[in-house]
Amino acid sequence: MRDELGSPIGRDRFRRPSIEVAPDMLGLVLVSGDRAGRIVEVEAYMGELDPGSHAYRGPTPRTATMFGPPGHLYVYFTYGMHWCANVVCDEDGRASAVLVRALAPLTGVEAMRADRPAARSDRDLCSGPAKLCQALGIDGSFDGVDVVSGSDGVMLLDDGWVPEAPPVVTTRIGLSAGVDAPWRWCVPGDPNVSRPSGRGGIIAR
DNA sequence: CGTTTGATGCTCT
DNA sequence: GAGCATCAAACGG
Numbered sequence: 001m002r003d004e005l006g007s008p009i010g011r012d013r014f015r016r017p018s019i020e021v022a023p024d025m026l027g028l029v030l031v032s033g034d035r036a037g038r039i040v041e042v043e044a045y046m047g048e049l050d051p052g053s054h055a056y057r058g059p060t061p062r063t064a065t066m067f068g069p070p071g072h073l074y075v076y077f078t079y080g081m082h083w084c085a086n087v088v089c090d091e092d093g094r095a096s097a098v099l100v101r102a103l104a105p106l107t108g109v110e111a112m113r114a115d116r117p118a119a120r121s122d123r124d125l126c127s128g129p130a131k132l133c134q135a136l137g138i139d140g141s142f143d144g145v146d147v148v149s150g151s152d153g154v155m156l157l158d159d160g161w162v163p164e165a166p167p168v169v170t171t172r173i174g175l176s177a178g179v180d181a182p183w184r185w186c187v188p189g190d191p192n193v194s195r196p197s198g199r200g201g202i203i204a205r
Numbered sequence: 206c207g208t209t210t211g212a213t214g215c216t217c218t
Numbered sequence: 219g220a221g222c223a224t225c226a227a228a229c230g231g
Contacts, residue, residue, distance in 0.1 A: 080213030
C-alpha cells in the first residue's frame with residue numbers, strides 16, 4: 001500500500017520551525033489505513049511565540065504532544081464536535097506544529113464518502129481541517145502517533161508530485177489572535193482548498 | 206451565489 | 219463561565 005503511494009520521509013524534515021516545514025508539506029500524501037489524500041493547504045503555528053497557537057501559554061495536558069519530538073501527530077478536539085490534526089515540528093521541547101487544513105482525495109474515496117454523509121460532492125470530503133479528519137477516520141486516539149514510521153497506520157509519504165506554481169500565501173483562518181501572520185499556504189487553483197483567500201486576501205503567490 | 210446562526214462539549218481561567 | 223485552529227443548514231438576494 002505504501003509503496004504504491006510514495007516513499008517514506010526522514011524525521012529531519014520536521015526538525016525545523018513549522019513556518020519552514022509548512023510550505024514544504026504541500027503535495028505530500030497523508031495516509032490513514034486504506035485512505036489517502038494529497039496535502040493542498042496547511043497552516044503553521046509557532047508555539048509559545050505565537051498568540052494564535054494552543055501552546056502560547058505554555059504546556060498543558062492537551063498540548064503535551066506539541067511539546068514533544070517532531071514527526072508525530074498533535075490531534076485536538078474543538079467546538080464540542082470536531083477533531084483536527086497537526087504534524088509536530090522543531091526539536092523536542094519546542095511547540096511548533098503544522099495544521100493540515102485540506103487534502104485532495106486519492107484513495108479510499110468510497111470509505112471517505114461513507115464517513116462523511118454530509119458531503120454533497122467529493123470536493124466537500126477533505127476541504128477543511130475537521131472534514132479531513134472525519135474522512136480519514138482520525139480522532140483523539142491518534143494523538144501522538146508517529147507519522148514518520150507509520151507504525152499506527154498514519155503516515156506521510158512523498159511521491160514526487162510538486163505544484164506547478166508557487167504556493168498561495170494568506171493569513172490564517174478562524175483565529176481571534178495572531179490574525180496578521182501570513183502563515184497559511186495553499187496549492188494554487190486546487191478545488192479542495194477550504195477557502196481561496198484569507199482575511200487580508202492573498203498576500204503572495 | 207453570499208452571509209448568518211445553531212450545534213455541542215472540552216479546556217483553561 | 220468564556221471561548222474555541224469548525225461545519226452544515228438555513229436563510230436572503
